[in-house]
Amino acid sequence: MINVILLGFGNVNSHLFKAFNNSSQATVKQVFNRSKIDLDSSSQSISFTDKISEIKEADVYIIGIPDDAISSFSESLILRNKLVVHTSGGAAMNVLSKNNRRGIFYPLQTFSKQREVSFKNIPICIEAENASDLEILQNLGKTISENVSEISSEERAKLHLAAVFVNNFTNYLYHIGGDILNKENLSFDLLKPLIQETALKIETLSPKEAQTGPAKRNDVKTIEKHLNLLDDSNYRNVYELFTDALKNNFN
Amino acid sequence: MINVILLGFGNVNSHLFKAFNNSSQATVKQVFNRSKIDLDSSSQSISFTDKISEIKEADVYIIGIPDDAISSFSESLILRNKLVVHTSGGAAMNVLSKNNRRGIFYPLQTFSKQREVSFKNIPICIEAENASDLEILQNLGKTISENVSEISSEERAKLHLAAVFVNNFTNYLYHIGGDILNKENLSFDLLKPLIQETALKIETLSPKEAQTGPAKRNDVKTIEKHLNLLDDSNYRNVYELFTDALKNNFN
Numbered sequence: 001m002i003n004v005i006l007l008g009f010g011n012v013n014s015h016l017f018k019a020f021n022n023s024s025q026a027t028v029k030q031v032f033n034r035s036k037i038d039l040d041s042s043s044q045s046i047s048f049t050d051k052i053s054e055i056k057e058a059d060v061y062i063i064g065i066p067d068d069a070i071s072s073f074s075e076s077l078i079l080r081n082k083l084v085v086h087t088s089g090g091a092a093m094n095v096l097s098k099n100n101r102r103g104i105f106y107p108l109q110t111f112s113k114q115r116e117v118s119f120k121n122i123p124i125c126i127e128a129e130n131a132s133d134l135e136i137l138q139n140l141g142k143t144i145s146e147n148v149s150e151i152s153s154e155e156r157a158k159l160h161l162a163a164v165f166v167n168n169f170t171n172y173l174y175h176i177g178g179d180i181l182n183k184e185n186l187s188f189d190l191l192k193p194l195i196q197e198t199a200l201k202i203e204t205l206s207p208k209e210a211q212t213g214p215a216k217r218n219d220v221k222t223i224e225k226h227l228n229l230l231d232d233s234n235y236r237n238v239y240e241l242f243t244d245a246l247k248n249n250f251n
Numbered sequence: 252m253i254n255v256i257l258l259g260f261g262n263v264n265s266h267l268f269k270a271f272n273n274s275s276q277a278t279v280k281q282v283f284n285r286s287k288i289d290l291d292s293s294s295q296s297i298s299f300t301d302k303i304s305e306i307k308e309a310d311v312y313i314i315g316i317p318d319d320a321i322s323s324f325s326e327s328l329i330l331r332n333k334l335v336v337h338t339s340g341g342a343a344m345n346v347l348s349k350n351n352r353r354g355i356f357y358p359l360q361t362f363s364k365q366r367e368v369s370f371k372n373i374p375i376c377i378e379a380e381n382a383s384d385l386e387i388l389q390n391l392g393k394t395i396s397e398n399v400s401e402i403s404s405e406e407r408a409k410l411h412l413a414a415v416f417v418n419n420f421t422n423y424l425y426h427i428g429g430d431i432l433n434k435e436n437l438s439f440d441l442l443k444p445l446i447q448e449t450a451l452k453i454e455t456l457s458p459k460e461a462q463t464g465p466a467k468r469n470d471v472k473t474i475e476k477h478l479n480l481l482d483d484s485n486y487r488n489v490y491e492l493f494t495d496a497l498k499n500n501f502n
Contacts, residue, residue, distance in 0.1 A: 067473065090465070090473045108441060110448055110463055114456060117448060123441045149441070158435045161477050165486075166428040166442050167449045168464030169493045170421045175458035175500075177413040184409045190359060190374045190400070191417050192454060197361055197368060198418045199450035203443060205365060207426035212361055213419030214341070222318065222341045226412050234496050235416075241492060242420045245485050249426075 002026045002140050005058040007073070009033040011111040012087045013064030019119040019144040026143040029058050052076060060085060060140055062105055067091045075099070083133050089160030092153040093127050103128035103137055106156060107145075110167050119144040125151035125159065176235055208249075215246035253277045253391050256309040258324070260284040262362040263338045264315030270370040270395040277394040281307050303327060311336060311391055313356055318342045326350070334384050340411030343404040344378050354379035354388055357407060358396075361418050370395040376402035376410065427486055459500075466497035 004020055006013045009031055020026040030047040031037065032055055039046060049055065061079065063070055063086040070086050074097040077084065084096060085103035096102040104127035109117060124141035126148060128134040134150065141148030151159065174195060178188040201210040214222035223243055230236040255271055257264045260282055271277040281298040282288065283306055290297060300306065312330065314321055314337040321337050325348040328335065335347060336354035347353040355378035360368060375392035377399060379385040385401060392399030402410065425446060429439040452461040465473035474494055481487040 067470070090470075090476065109445055110452070112452065112456065112461065112463075114460075115448075115452060121444045123444065125441075147444075151437075155435050155437060157476070157480060158431055159437065159441060161480050162428040162431040162442060163445055164464055164466075164477065165424045165431070165489070166446050168462070168466060168497070169489070170424050170446075170449050171453070171458050171462050172493055172497055172500075173416045173421050173424070174453050175462070177417040178458055180409055180413040180416070184406050186402075186406060186410065188453075188457075190376075190410060191413060193372045193374065193398075194360055194414055195417050195421075195450050195453060197366075198421050199446050201361070201363065201366060202422070202425050202439075202446060205363065206439075207422050207429055209365075210363065211419070211422050211426070212363075213415055215415075215419060219318070219341075225341065225408070226415065229408060229412050234499075237492055238416070238420070238496075241485075241488055242423055245489075246419070246423055248485075249423075 002060065002136070002143065003029045003058040004140070005030045005032065005055060005061050007032045007055070007061055007063045007077075008065035009037045010064050010066075011113060012107065013062060014113070015111045015117060015119075016062065016064070016087070016107070016144075018116075023143040026140060030056050053078060055079065059083065060103075060105075060136060061100075062087060063096075067095075071095045071097070083128075083136060085128075085137065089125075089156060089163060092157070093129075094153070101129060101133050103133050104151075104153070104156065105137055105140065106151070108159060108163060120146055122147065124148045125156055127151060127153060127156070173238075176238065179232075180235070211246070211250070213246070215243040216250045218247055218251050253311065253387070253394065254280045254309040255391070256281045256283065256306060256312050258283045258306070258312055258314045258328075259316035260288045261315050261317075262364065263358065264313060265364070266362045266368060266370075267313065267315070267338070267358070267395075269367075274394040277391060280309050304329060306330065310334065311354075311356075311387060312351075313338060314347075318346075322346045322348070334379075334387060336379075336388065340376075340407060340414060343408070344380075345404070352380060352384050354384050355402075355404070355407065356388055356391070357402070359410060359414060361414075371397055373398065375399045376407055378402060378404060378407070424489075427489065430483075431486070462497070462501070464497070466494040467501045469498055469502050 020028050032049050061084045067088050067090050082100045084100040085105040093102050093104050106125040108123040122145050124145045126137040177191050271279050283300050312335045318339050318341050333351045335351040336356040344353050344355050357376040359374040373396050375396045377388040428442050
């Protein structure tokens with residue numbers, strides 16, 4: 001059994017909390033957070049504290065707080081020589097205080113309070129300063145996911161960058177699509193099957209194989225028609241940038 | 252039973268062929284194509300022709316060929332006063348010849364030869380010049396989908412434009428994500444669970460509610476870090492354009 005203490009209770013740690021609770025090989029011994037947290041009734045027995053001085057002993061301490069706050073928070077811990085990791089895609093391992101053994105436990109996924117996610121397939125990207133800590137994190141990752149990989153801080157920075165493209169920016173394209181329909185009083189629901197199939201396609205085809213559309217086949221008439229329909233200059237900029245990139249990629 | 256003849260056998264019509272074949276209320280009476288087509292063994296009994304003069308009688312003729320070719324092809328048909336529709340998102344109904352009753356049967360989905368799709372949830376966007384033809388197309392749509400909507404040519408043009416954003420451009424973001432990882436020898440598989448969850452989120456949240464990331468929270472440090480990691484100027488342009496748009500949208 002691996003004992004975990006969660007430091008902070010934002011999106012990532014609250015989802016990790018549920019995942020560890022559902023696992024038989026890991027247990028959340030305590031949750032620290034600056035402010036009171038909402039736990040569902042089945043988790044009321046978990047020990048909670050808002051005082052750094054009351055943080056208990058555990059195998060792994062997982063910091064889940066904003067990137068900017070990780071360094072000073074990890075410095076403020078009274079713990080010494082414990083395994084303290086953070087969950088951020090965007091922060092290097094060395095932002096953590098040297099007072100403890102440092103590591104990373106980064107689940108590569110988008111988390112929202114409103115949605116349950118299954119950790120089974122989520123890549124858990126781990127990093128540690130020595131082999132024995134790496135093994136602890138490997139074992140901890142395996143308690144919730146079948147997909148645990150050792151990833152360096154440099155690689156993780158690139159992963160996080162790629163995630164911004166496929167998650168944040170993709171979601172903004174969904175927003176644009178919805179906005180175009182909304183102006184015609186058409187429901188966003190019309191686009192949902194297309195959005196799902198677009199995502200499912202890349203499970204079996206590479207994005208290059210899956211690519212379709214007027215830009216790919218250099219269909220100048222349709223591109224012209226679309227640009228004339230776009231009265232929002234931001235959307236027109238996006239259309240032109242992607243169309244040029246796709247033309248260059250395929251023609 | 253509604254009799255259908257498919258004119259052309261590209262991505263859309265070959266998928267419609269399978270869907271109608273699986274339906275008990277519609278039947279494909281004949282397939283016309285300029286060149287020989289591959290039918291799987293279970294469909295060998297379907298009547299095929301490559302001669303316009305041999306096209307038979309049917310309730311609905313569905314043209315599935317490139318946008319540019321629809322007008323002249325529909326003009327070349329010997330049929331008179333039949334219901335002839337096309338399947339294009341990008342072409343208006345009036346590109347069809349007036350020799351026949353005109354209509355639209357546009358399944359809003361991305362089709363690839365390599366992937367089977369279920370039509371059940373695919374929006375079928377229909378349009379016709381008169382109420383009785385609209386009803387035929389409504390009934391035909393219902394034989395394969397639970398989601399048939401009357402959509403005008405103007406609305407369809409906007410739908411098709413929105414589809415380019417959420418499908419073609421989203422797929423290009425997947426390509427960029429994969430390319431960033433590829434340069435680090437990291438597998439694109441690492442991004443797949445994130446891509447699926449990004450798409451699934453908008454089934455229950457609006458894109459605005461689902462939005463996360465450094466641009467949304469105006470996390471200047473992370474944005475700076477990411478721009479420094481991007482050595483491809485095209486990708487940097489995409490990053491900057493989306494980041495500015497998201498900042499304006501949320502701050």
